[in-house]
Amino acid sequence: xxxxxxxxxxxxxxxxxxxxxxxxxxxxxxxxxxxxxxxxxxxxxxxxxxxxxxxxxxxxxxxxxxxxxxxxxxxxxxxxxxxxxxxxxxxxxxxxxxxxxxxxxxxxxxxxxxxxxxxxxxxxxxxxxxxxxxxxxxxxxxxxxxxxxxxxxxxxxxxxxxxxxxxxxxxxxxxxxxxxxxxxxxxxxxxxxxxxxxxxxxxxxxxxxxxxxxxxxxxxxxxxxxxxxxxxxxxxxxxxxxxxxxxxxxxxxxxxxxxxxxxxxxxxxxxxxxxxxxxxxxxxxxxxxxxxxxxxxxxxxxxxxxxxxxxxxxxxxxxxxxxxxxxxxxxxxxxxxxxxx
Numbered sequence: 001x002x003x004x005x006x007x008x009x010x011x012x013x014x015x016x017x018x019x020x021x022x023x024x025x026x027x028x029x030x031x032x033x034x035x036x037x038x039x040x041x042x043x044x045x046x047x048x049x050x051x052x053x054x055x056x057x058x059x060x061x062x063x064x065x066x067x068x069x070x071x072x073x074x075x076x077x078x079x080x081x082x083x084x085x086x087x088x089x090x091x092x093x094x095x096x097x098x099x100x101x102x103x104x105x106x107x108x109x110x111x112x113x114x115x116x117x118x119x120x121x122x123x124x125x126x127x128x129x130x131x132x133x134x135x136x137x138x139x140x141x142x143x144x145x146x147x148x149x150x151x152x153x154x155x156x157x158x159x160x161x162x163x164x165x166x167x168x169x170x171x172x173x174x175x176x177x178x179x180x181x182x183x184x185x186x187x188x189x190x191x192x193x194x195x196x197x198x199x200x201x202x203x204x205x206x207x208x209x210x211x212x213x214x215x216x217x218x219x220x221x222x223x224x225x226x227x228x229x230x231x232x233x234x235x236x237x238x239x240x241x242x243x244x245x246x247x248x249x250x251x252x253x254x255x256x257x258x259x260x261x262x263x264x265x266x267x268x269x270x271x272x273x274x275x276x277x278x279x280x281x282x283x284x285x286x287x288x289x290x291x292x293x294x295x296x297x298x299x300x301x302x303x304x305x306x307x308x309x310x311x312x313x314x315x316x317x318x319x320x321x322x323x324x325x326x327x328x329x330x331x332x333x334x335x336x337x338x339x340x341x
Contacts, residue, residue, distance in 0.1 A: 007142025012110040016138055019116035023123035027133040031099070034134065041134030043100050045159070053162035057096035061086035062153035065190040069219055071149055072201050076114055078222045079152060080121025081128070082187045085223035086247070087156040088129040089302065092230045093243045095166040096158030098129045103136040104153045108145035110138065118152060121222075128225045131156060164234075168242035168260045168305070175241055175305045175331040177265060178314055181324035182301030184277050186223040188248035189295045193219065196285035210276040218277050224323070226302045232321040233304065238314050242305040246297040253294070255303060255338040264334035268341060272326040275299045293340055305331060 017037060024036055033042040048054045063082045070079050080103070088098040103122045105115060115138055126133045145151070185193065197203055197215065204216030211218045226245075233240055244258040255265050278299065282292050292298060306314050311327060318325040 007109070008140045012112050013138060013140065015112040016110060016115040019112050020119040020123075023116070023120045024133045027101075027123050027126040027131065029099070029130075029132040032132045032134055036135075038135075041100065041102070043132065043134060048159055051159075051161040055160050055162045055165065057091050057094045057158045057160055058156065059087040059090035059158075060153070060155040061090070062151065063187050065194060066187050066219070067150070067152065068190070068194060068199060069204065069216060072199060073204055073216050073220065075220060076117040077121045078220060080118050080123070081125035081222035081225070082121075083152050083154040084122055084125025084129060084131070084156070085225045086187055087154050088125075088131060088158070089223075089226050089245045091156055091158035092227045093166065093245045093302070094160065095164045095230075095234075095240070095243075096160040097231070098131040098156050098158040098227060100134045101126050101129075101131045101154060101156045102134065104139070104155075105137070105150055106139045106141055106145060107150035108140075108142055109147040110140040114150075118150070122154070125222075125225060129227045131158075166240050166243045168258050168263075170239075171241050171260055171263045171305060171331055173263075173331060173333045174308055176308050176311050176327060177267065177329040177331065178304050178306065178311065178318070179272065179300035179326045179328040180226060180229055180302040180304070180318055181224075181272070181326070182246070182275075182297045182299055183224045184221040184275060185219060186247070186297055186301060188297070190219075192285070192287070192295060193281065196281055196287070208280065210280060224301050226323070229302070229318050229321040229323045230304070232317040233314055236313055236317040238306060238310045238317065240304045240306060244303045246301055246303065248295075250295050250297060251293045251300075251338060251340060256336060258303065258305065259331075259336050261336055262333060263336060264332050265329060265338040266332060266341065267329035267338060271328040272299060300326070300328065303328070
């Protein structure tokens with residue numbers, strides 16, 4: 001008896017590493033000191049000595065049950081972007097620059113080509129964020145996962161000068177909220193999505209005129225990575241007073257996280273066009289508007305608060321980064337929380 005007879009193919013693991021190397025290579029930064037295949041990844045902080053108080057910020061997350069759609073559609077080359085986005089957007093939300101990323105893939109059976117596809121997506125996301133993919137782990141776990149399924153999670157580290165941390169400390173009455181458009185459902189609320197739509201290949205391949213694509217294509221659209229947009233705002237000399245990444249829990253859970261005591265956010269629901277996928281979800285599943293805003297991003301993936309004098313300049317900086325901004329609300333004095341009107 002050997003390890004392979006128990007369901008773990010070491011040779012397949014070696015092949016996976018070889019296939020993914022070309023994808024990982026495109027994410028490298030000058031600060032990376034180690035190659036692929038070692039026990040750990042090393043990253044030099046020499047470049048950041050000029051910061052007054054260099055501060056590390058980190059984020060970890062997974063893709064969640066959105067992976068179920070990837071299994072059904074046998075499309076595994078974009079969920080890695082989702083995984084990266086969920087981590088680096090949180091780092092950017094704190095004012096940080098993502099530096100490095102590590103992924104963890106657990107599967108029932110190691111199919112090297114599939115693993116390489118997953119890592120391709122991770123590498124694409126890292127390239128978008130400017131982060132180096134310096135390591136990871138692929139765990140073959142027969143009997144724990146079905147042979148054709150896997151889980152994907154990641155971890156990222158970034159850096160920011162302490163004085164540039166986005167904390168919300170200086171928020172005040174009259175500050176303006178600017179939302180940056182999402183690409184769709186992103187990576188949250190898929191347990192409800194899977195309740196609303198029967199998860200079959202036939203259903204996912206159904207074309208919807210209002211979506212201008214199939215349901216599966218729309219739902220698998222990768223999460224937006226907002227690192228460049230937030231960097232563009234900073235490089236334009238604008239101070240982001242507070243920032244919220246709209247993830248699970250939608251507006252009602254995430255917007256209050258950017259606030260300090262005695263500040264209240266007001267968001268105008270008619271300030272931007274809600275994407276068709278959310279209208280379709282609400283109609284098909286008979287989901288109340290409040291529940292939709294308490295579950296999904298509703299078309300806004302990131303919210304920044306800036307001084308009212310910086311609104312136009314902020315909008316221009318976001319557009320320059322290739323993203324779509326909307327003036328969606330404002331800050332007023334009051335109990336900490338959010339009102340959607």
